[in-house]
Amino acid sequence: MSDCGGSTAPRFADELLEGRRESAATAVVDLDSGERVSYATLARRTQTLTDLLSGHGVGRGSTVAMVMDKSVASVTVMWAALRLGARYVPLDESLPSARVALLLGMCEPTVTLVHPQHRGLLDGAPAGTVVTVGGELPAEPDGEWWDPGAETDVRAADLACRAPDDHAYVVFTSGSTGSPKGVVISHRAMCALLDGVQRVVGFEEDMRYLNVAPLFFDASVVDLWSTFLVGGTVHLLPRLRMPTQITRACEEWRITDTLLVPSVIRMLVGRFSDAGRRDLSSLRRLWFGGESCPVSVLRAFAAMVPGLTYVHGYGPTETTHSATLFLTDDIAGYEEEFLPIGGPLPSVDLLVVDDGLRPVPDGETGELLIGGPQMMVGYCGDPERTARALVEPPGAGGERFYRSGDYVWRRGDGALVFLGRRDDALKINGNLVHLSEVEAATLAVRWVTDCCAVPAEHPVTGKAITLFVLGRRDAGDSLPDETELRRELALRLPDYMLPARIDFLADGDVDLTPSGKLDRSRLRELANK
CATH class of the missing domain: 3.40.50.980 (Rossmann fold)
Incomplete structure (x- = not known):
């Protein structure tokens, strides 16, 4: 290994x-106070x-x-x-x-x-x-x-x-039960991530990274420490209030790199024509991950900012942010609706397994297990939860792997394709449905900016899907209605996957998490009222 x-x-x-x-080189610029x-x-x-x-x-x-x-x-x-x-x-x-x-x-x-x-x-x-x-x-x-x-x-x-196994940081996340998990990451894991990202992506000494993620969100680890690795400059953006803060900062400070959640990319593309008027030619790479992002959205961004490399990262907090990366600079020529999550970083070991934790052949769906030096030490003060999350698959020689709970399949070129989470699955009339698949089909609709599919109770089927949709208006057009959306979804999904209820969200209705994603827990509450 x-x-x-x-x-x-x-x-x-x-x-x-x-x-x-x-060194007299600038390390940090605080865009709120102006301090550098x-x-x-x-x-x-x-x-x-x-x-x-x-x-x-x-x-x-x-x-x-x-x-x-x-x-x-x-x-x-x-x-x-x-x-x-x-x-x-x-x-x-x-x-x-x-x-x-x-x-x-x-x-x-x-x-x-x-x-x-x-x-x-x-x-x-x-x-x-x-x-x-x-x-x-x-x-x-x-x-x-x-x-x-x-x-x-x-x-x-x-x-x-x-020692390299000493703890470096703890980041808190919420588990499926809503109780917090303190993910403990070692120096060994942090250094493995930084070295791996540098080998795969390659950074320059003049890198100017715009840090959008809050410091309590693990994406900030890549933002800050990858930049410090090459002696570049981190630009700290205060808590995000509007996406135009990003485009303004990119132009003013000649930013070369930034990591955005897809929700924010969709907002930039769909609702802020100001982005197109900004000079973003200094950008070299757009990093994104954490949610599905349709290629159509990236194409629209590429039309505003040509010549970028797109870095699609995947990795739970438990594996020190990014376990896999997929890079492309040809968004226009990419034919599928969503980018794969790519292959492992140099220090990461991956297995795609069935319910018995046995490897499945390439091309078949399985749960992704992640091992290697980037794996967490464990959950802070919670050895029982740690033991459930870290497993030793048969034939792994005693190596422990993190159970991601994510279903993937491996393409012929070795790249992994994300399909959905184990805990976002429900059965409707005996059919297994992944909510992430419903969301992916919705996001592929041209005018949809963001969406969230949540389970809800139904008097007949027992389970059903409520779909929350945030859409954009094209110039001079009204927001498309539910009938049009259902017609679009029917072209992409079987009948049993179609939502029983669709709610359209206005800007003022939207609650975002600190990382810029739709607040799913709040929407689950609304779906079952």
């Missing part, structure tokens, strides 16, 4: 910055915070939580935690206090850093030592305070007592 031993791969994630601690810092400045600020954290007992095996808006200070916290051998845990500052307390209790931080405006979220929470980040220093400080602009001469980090 391969490891992250390529020539560009460090053993620890923080070494990416350690080797650039005297060099690698050297970032290193000096990190040293100040490293000394502060060390004084509060942070060291190898510790946890440093952060309840902060995205900023240069956030990146400083990540680097400082890693330099001390601790793991960083970014939390969503928009969560209610009870949820924040629950997550902190699961990861047991030694120190929690918090912006002043979010300080109330930590009242009564098991946050360890609380350090307030920035703001005006009160005359009588209530607890510890850190000035994120303070700098100290940099000393070399002590790597001698550390």
Whole structure:
């Protein structure tokens, strides 16, 4: 099995910055505040915070939580935690206090850093030592305070007592039951990802990456650390409020790379003609994943921004974001409705198996198992859930694999095609239906911007499908009606897959998750009211 031993791969994630601690090149630009810092400045600020954290007992095996808006200070916290051998845990500052307390209790931080405006979220929470980040220093400080602009001469980090299997970060996701899962990722896994992505995609030193994903979303790992790997510049976009923020930033800062969820790409294409008026010629690669994205949408984007390479990534959080990649620069000539998810990164092992975890022949449908160095350490404080997620298939020589719960099939050229999730399946009149297949057919309709298919109760069949649709109006046209949509779906789906109910969403009706996707849990509630 391969490891992250390529020539560009460090053993620890923080070494990416350690080797650039005297560089005058710009490391981070905060597009909200306008602040921009060099690698050297970032290193000096990190040293100040490293000394502060060390004084509060942070060291190898510790946890440093952060309840902060995205900023240069956030990146400083990540680097400082890693330099001390601790793991960083970014939390969503928009969560209610009870949820924040629950997550902190699961990861047991030694120190929690918090912006002043979010300080109330930590009242009564098991946050360890609380350090307030920035703001005006009160005359009588209530607890510890850190000035994120303070700098100290940099000393070399002590790597001698550390190991690649030490924890690097924890990202929280929701399970199928709605209960949170704290996914623990090691330095080995993080370095394997970065090395693999660099080998497959190839980056340049002048890379200017627009980070749209929140820092508590695992896509940010690729955004930030792949850029730091080659000494490029990360541009931090504040919490996304409108897609035109993206096109404006790309033009102003001559962005070369950005990663967007398909929902946002569809919004750019379908509802913001402003995107077409922006000069986006600096873009080299558009990264996307996490949802189905019709090739027709990518063609429309390509018409606005020709000459791009499209990087389709697939991978659960448990496998350090991206386990597979598919690259193409010929969207116009691509004939299928959806791109495949591609092949494994160099350090990733994949199996396509049946219900007994036995490999299936190429061309047959099976569940995808993912192994190799990129696999998570486990779920934070939850060994039982970890044991259920990691399995040892027959004939795998004792190697553990993560059960993705995703159904795929392998094409003749080796690329994998995603079909749907194990837990999005239901039976209607004895027929097995994958909701993702219904969504894929809906997204292939020209005027559909986004959609979500959810299970609902039906008085006759017991189970049925409710389809929520967000559509766009072409110039001078009204929004197509349900009859037209049903006619389109009937051309693509068998009768038993057709939705029993279709609800059209207006812009004001749409709830998005922090990562920019439709809020499925909210739509499930609406479907069963």
